[in-house]
Amino acid sequence: MNHNSSQQINGNLFAALRNGFPQDLDGIAVETDSGLFYSWRDLERATAMMANLLVSLDLPAGSRIAVQVEKSVEAMLLYLATLRAGLVFLPLNTAYQSAEMAYFIGNAEPDVVVCSASNFGWVSQIAFKAGTTHVFTLNDDRTGSLLERAAHCTDRHVVAVKQADDLAVIIYTSGTTGRSKGAMLTHGNMLSNALVLKDYWGWRSEREGGDVLIHALPIFHVHGLFVAIHGALLNASKMIWLARFDARLAIQKMPEATVFMGVPTLYVRLLAEPGLTREAVRNMRLFVSGSAPMLIDTFNAWQSRTGHTILERYGMSETIMLTSNPYHAADGERRGGTVGFPLPGVSLRVQDDAGNNLAAGEIGAIQVKGPNVFKGYWRMPEKTAEEFTADGFFKTGDVGKIDAQGYVTIVGRSKDLIISGGYNVYPAEVEGYINELPGVAESAVIGVPDSDFGEVGVALVVAKRGAVLEPSQIIANLKSTLANFKVPKQCFVVDALPRNSMGKVQKNLLRARCADFGNSSN
Numbered sequence: 134m135n136h137n138s139s140q141q142i143n144g145n146l147f148a149a150l151r152n153g154f155p156q157d158l159d160g161i162a163v164e165t166d167s168g169l170f171y172s173w174r175d176l177e178r179a180t181a182m183m184a185n186l187l188v189s190l191d192l193p194a195g196s197r198i199a200v201q202v203e204k205s206v207e208a209m210l211l212y213l214a215t216l217r218a219g220l221v222f223l224p225l226n227t228a229y230q231s232a233e234m235a236y237f238i239g240n241a242e243p244d245v246v247v248c249s250a251s252n253f254g255w256v257s258q259i260a261f262k263a264g265t266t267h268v269f270t271l272n273d274d275r276t277g278s279l280l281e282r283a284a285h286c287t288d289r290h291v292v293a294v295k296q297a298d299d300l301a302v303i304i305y306t307s308g309t310t311g312r313s314k315g316a317m318l319t320h321g322n323m324l325s326n327a328l329v330l331k332d333y334w335g336w337r338s339e340r341e342g343g344d345v346l347i348h349a350l351p352i353f354h355v356h357g358l359f360v361a362i363h364g365a366l367l368n369a370s371k372m373i374w375l376a377r378f379d380a381r382l383a384i385q386k387m388p389e390a391t392v393f394m395g396v397p398t399l400y401v402r403l404l405a406e407p408g409l410t411r412e413a414v415r416n417m418r419l420f421v422s423g424s425a426p427m428l429i430d431t432f433n434a435w436q437s438r439t440g441h442t443i444l445e446r447y448g449m450s451e452t453i454m455l456t457s458n459p460y461h462a463a464d465g466e467r468r469g470g471t472v473g474f475p476l477p478g479v480s481l482r483v484q485d486d487a488g489n490n491l492a493a494g495e496i497g498a499i500q501v502k503g504p505n506v507f508k509g510y511w512r513m514p515e516k517t518a519e520e521f522t523a524d525g526f527f528k529t530g531d532v533g534k535i536d537a538q539g540y541v542t543i544v545g546r547s548k549d550l551i552i553s554g555g556y557n558v559y560p561a562e563v564e565g566y567i568n569e570l571p572g573v574a575e576s577a578v579i580g581v582p583d584s585d586f587g588e589v590g591v592a593l594v595v596a597k598r599g600a601v602l603e604p605s606q607i608i609a610n611l612k613s614t615l616a617n618f619k620v621p622k623q624c625f626v627v628d629a630l631p632r633n634s635m636g637k638v639q640k641n642l643l644r645a646r647c648a649d650f651g652n653s654s655n
């Protein structure tokens with residue numbers, strides 16, 4: 134197969150990632166924590182076989198492949214194979230339960246659903262009801278019908294030709310009101326962002342000694358699936374693959390690695406390990422943090438313990454990466470508490486409510502524009518239109534400022550959102566579930582500080598007249614319906630919720646009242 138000539142005109146993200154593979158396909162591309170080694174050739178062949186399986190299903194153009202499976206190298210290969218075949222990948226958090234899955238599958242109408250064998254019963258029922266034609270299984274021990282079927286396919290596959298504007302992925306992000314929205318990202322969104330980060334974070338080519346990434350994040354969200362994996366593949370960098378984050382194991386692997394990416398909770402947990410020493414990180418060159426605000430105490434503690442300055446960056450599902458602290462000292466220092474500069478190609482401005490651009494240091498709404506900004510929300514043209522300004526900037530819902538040197542700081546959010554251990558929890562969604570429980574008149578879910586997760590949810594619930602509510606029962610009910618990370622860590626039954634003159638619940642008063650609750654959950 135002649136890769137070079139076909140790939141120059143092919144906007145398929147997979148073609149660019151494949152082009153990044155090293156000359157020697159027999160080198161190690163991925164090493165897992167269970168002792169498996171995958172060569173670059175294994176990646177090439179397995180993605181070709183899975184892509185051929187998908188092609189053999191004769192799916193309509195733009196078909197969605199929805200995937201809810203445990204983290205595994207094969208799950209990553211399925212993502213790559215979906216790109217390769219020119220279809221649309223839809224990753225789903227393994228914590229989602231049946232009501233959440235029914236919504237995503239019903240809304241996205243995927244032709245193919247892939248789940249773990251243990252969930253096949255209920256997932257396939259939801260999928261077939263929604264019109265899905267194929268349900269495969271994929272387990273984290275390399276078993277399941279997907280691999281059995283792919284094993285019969287040829288390992289030669291010509292990458293599907295795609296334009297930069299073609300849809301590659303749908304990532305669901307919960308809505309502040311109503312249901313989750315599917316953010317549509319194109320091949321061009323993802324490739325442009327990956328190329329910018331390749332340069333901005335100084336990924337080292339093989340000639341320069343190469344990089345080795347410790348991959349410790351889940352692969353159903355932007356951070357672990359795109360930022361980490363695209364970075365490694367585009368730069369022919371080996372990945373040390375941890376099926377789940379384990380602080381001790383990560384530290385044990387650091388002498389063999391150069392790059393680590395994590396949400397702040399991962400850094401807090403690493404700092405709790407005595408094994409995190411300067412000696413352990415001696416070969417590391419870059420620690421990246423994002424997805425949630427990093428406390429300045431964590432930033433400083435990391436610097437004094439390891440001698441490394443964490444590079445904090447800011448992104449969203451709708452935009453992938455937006456800003457980053459500098460990598461090269463010549464471009465400026467990495468400032469804790471800030472998310473750095475807009476990445477090359479990204480325009481970022483701060484506006485007041487009246488739509489005026491604000492001066493340096495003034496706080497307002499963060500808006501962005503660039504080749505990384507998504508195409509819109511899946512089948513929600515009105516919602517998409519609402520989230521963009523007349524001149525084409527996307528309203529992030531984050532509140533912040535830009536200082537005189539150009540550093541961006543996020544000071545808050547206009548969207549009612551809790552970020553817990555790097556996962557987003559929308560109070561409106563959780564309140565909706567609580568309000569449906571018997572005996573509940575109304576509820577409010579707020580985020581309170583937590584030393585491990587950064588923020589955790591606390592529920593305040595008002596009983597209907599004459600009803601008696603048991604907080605532990607409310608939590609148990611939520612655990613049986615909602616993804617575990619969305620379930621409030623504590624629940625209190627209160628007489629009433631404070632409201633302003635417009636009748637809106639004053640969550641700021643509740644947050645002040647509950648500020649100390651979070652840490653008692655540890």
Ligand code: MCA
Pocket residue numbers: 350351354355356357378396398399423424425447448449450453553554555556586589617618619
């Ligand atoms: C687990 N639990 C959580 C969370 N994770 N609760 C709140 N928030 C969480 N994030 C629940 C568990 O179900 C369990 O509940 C209890 O909390 C304790 O679980 P634990 O064993 O401590 O959790 P874990 O399995 O160790 O997971 C913690 C984790 C994980 C490793 C921090 O949450 C994680 O991998 N977070 C990373 C998320 C991420 O990749 N975000 C990037 C999104 P119970 O005992 O009741 O069962 S991409 C993004 O945000 C943008 C685009 C960006 O900028 O990157």
Ligand code: AMP
Pocket residue numbers: 306355422423424425426427445446447448449450451472529530531543546552557
């Ligand atoms: P998601 O919906 O998972 O894409 O989450 C995106 C949101 O995460 C952003 O709108 C921010 O509120 C938040 N976020 C991401 N990175 C950072 C960061 N470094 N500091 C503060 N908040 C962040």
